Amino acid sequence: MIEAGDDSIVQDGTVNIHGQPADKKKTGNWKACYFILGNECCERLAYYGMSTNLVNYFIERMHQGNATAAKNVNNWSGTCYIMPLLGAFLADAYLGRYWVIAIFSMIYVIGMTLLTVSASVNALKNSVAVAFVALYLIALGTGGIKPCVSSFGADQFDETDEKEREKKSSFFNWFYFSINVGALIASSVLVWIQTNVGWGWGFGVPAVAMAIAVVSFFSGSVLYRLQKPGGSPLTRIAQVLVATFRKINVKVPADKTILYETPDDGSNIVGSRKLEHTDKLRCFDKAAVPTGSDDIKGTPNSWRLCTVTQVEELKAIIKILPIWATGIVFSAVYSQMSTMFVLQGNTMDQHIGPHFKIPSASLSLFDTLSVLFWVPIYDKLIVPFARKFTGNERGFTQLQRMGIGLVISVFSMVIAGILEVVRLNMVRKHNYYDMETLPISIFWQVPQYFLIGCAEVFTFIGQIEFFYDQAPDAMRSLCSALSLTTNALGNYLSSLLVTIVMDMTTRHGKLGWIPDNLNRGHLDYFYWVLAILSVLNFFAYLWISMKYTYKKATGHVK
Incomplete structure (x- = not known):
């Protein structure tokens, strides 16, 4: 047990890489977090560089239809956010967060390498089996990293030290900022490479980025504070x-x-x-x-x-489950950026000037730019301003922050639906039903991406902080994984909604809402469904959050 009052030793029970009590000056704090943020930036560059344009990879290389490709992407994305339950269990129970991140990162690199090979070698280019083996190895790899890395970063700040505790709240903002720096490069440079150079290079660069992520993580080992696993x-x-x-x-x-x-x-x-x-x-x-x-x-x-x-x-886990459930619809809205927004953008004019075309999947960079814009604004301006009125050191409570994001997400679906109405009106007015690309700029999609980015800063970052803070100390990885499963279930919900609407709207010879030729469909109706679900979800969240009470911890860690 750590002796209370020893100012040189961290009082939250963390140890260094050698298993000795962590020294306050030599370990942790921002000096350790820089390596973690570098790891997260490169890992997310690898993930988004591979996943952002995946729906088009399935359509172009695997010759799948729009609905099938969208469902495959949703199902794979969902698996990426279910697997963290496995990684989190191993981290909390037996291995600790550091070793789980290390082991699963290696699996991730193997998956990325295999995907690159499958996209580069002629004999494997059309092999769905090899591509799916690679993708699900990546899903397994990310399952060990995602539930642990944000909690591992937060572990670098001593919760018993008031000054370090304030820095921890700021860490979550900059952690999400680093995610989006990687996503920005992925959705711009890497999507362009995939579209204009080839899928081999398009997947090869993310594989190299993942290798750099591993190097960055291990480079900070002597500086890290490690929480000891607490048993199953x-x-x-x-x-x-x-x-x-x-x-x-x-x-x-x-x-x-x-x-x-x-x-x-x-x-x-x-x-x-x-x-x-x-x-x-x-x-x-x-x-x-x-x-x-x-x-x-x-x-x-x-x-x-x-x-x-x-x-x-047990009570703490049960109490956060209703809050967790309300994140599923938000995640379903978020998942549209990698499916329906891309398909919608495919039908619009992608030219910037006479000679350059921006791939539709690259529009997600405006979501990323939105996050990069709002994170420092939130951290440096909104929080100090809100603190004057709320008295809360965070500006808003975690629940208030998430609720604001849920409201903003409704408007993103409304804007997307209005754009689709305008697009379909143009189709009907000019008889553009069989026209592959309409004379309407893809940049009209920017507002819907920008709003989702703003919603992320409130809901997703608030969610990360909420599940870390409200989790029992020895269950933090598990609760972080639990928060990630909302992304999985959101993807599955989106996939289920696509299946239901296609089943209900393709009867009697009709093409349905989301046919391969969207000019003959009604994608706007699908957006209205998501907008209505988001409104209902917000009112459910409001009722649940008003009854929630925050946990109170006492004593010290053995």
Whole structure:
């Protein structure tokens, strides 16, 4: 256990790469984060450089239709955001965040290399099987990195130190900023290379970027603060459920001091502080009620008697689930940038001057530019201004921040729908039904991309910070992974909506809302569906967030 009061040692239980208590001056803080931000920037450059234009790769190289290609991209993207549950479990339970990032980064590099080979070697260029093996290796690799890297960066700031705790909130903003620096290069330079040079080079450059990401990560090893894994969080959750069931007939006492907890200031969970008892979900308090058969003086059987902190871990997870669920519709809106926005842009005039065409997938750079614009504005201007009125050191609470983003996302779908109405009116007016590219500039799509970028700064960054902050100390990777699954389910929801609307609108010989020739479809109707779902989702979120209470941790980490 770390001795409280030792000013040279970090008090949150972190250790250095050698397993010794982390030194405040030699480890952590921004000097360690620069390597993490460099890693994230290059990794996201690799990911977006490969994924941004993937729908066109499926259409051009794999000869798939619009709806099929969109569903394949959504399903693969969804898998990329489901796999973090595996990486997070390994990090929290056994390996720690550092080693999970290191191992899964290697898998990622192998996947990127195989994808490059499949796009370059003539014998493999049309092989769907090889391409999908590569893509799902990448999904596995990103599954180990994504749930750990933001939490690993936040671990570099001591939560028991007021000055470092303030820096941690700023870290999440700049972490997301670094993501979008990589995305900016991907959606501009790399998409252009894929469109004008070839898919081999277009995937090869991201593979090199991923290799650089690995080098950047390992370069900062001696500076990192590592949180020790706390054992299987799923086992602890199961213990609370079993103990509660065993004591189903036990009455929870009105005096909460009777509930079992370790006598010292530290929790018996490695890497975790104690959590204060809360009055919500009191049925689970039964697991912490001592009975005559429980040995509270020795080491109780955790399958019969759990500590208050262990019970509160489960409560914390259950409490954030409704907030988590409201992120699914937002993620479905966000996923349109890599599918429907690209398909919509394919039908518009992509020329910049007489000789240069901008690929439709490159329009996502305006989403990235929006994020790069709004992050410093939010961090340096909006937060100090809002702080004067709210009194909150963050400017807005995490829940308020996410809610603002949800509102902005509605307008992005409305703008996209209006543009499609204008585009289809031009088709009908001039009989452009079979015209591949309409004489309407693709840059009319910029507002819908820009609004989604603004929404991201509020909702996604707020979400990252919320799930890190509200997670029990020993479950932070798992909760970060849980937040990422909203992206997965958002992609799956989008894929499901495409399937449903195509099934319902292609009956009786009709082409449906999203045919291969969008000039004969009604993509605007699909945007209206998403706008309506977003409005309903916001009101559900408003009701849920008003009932939410933030967690309170006490004591120190063992």
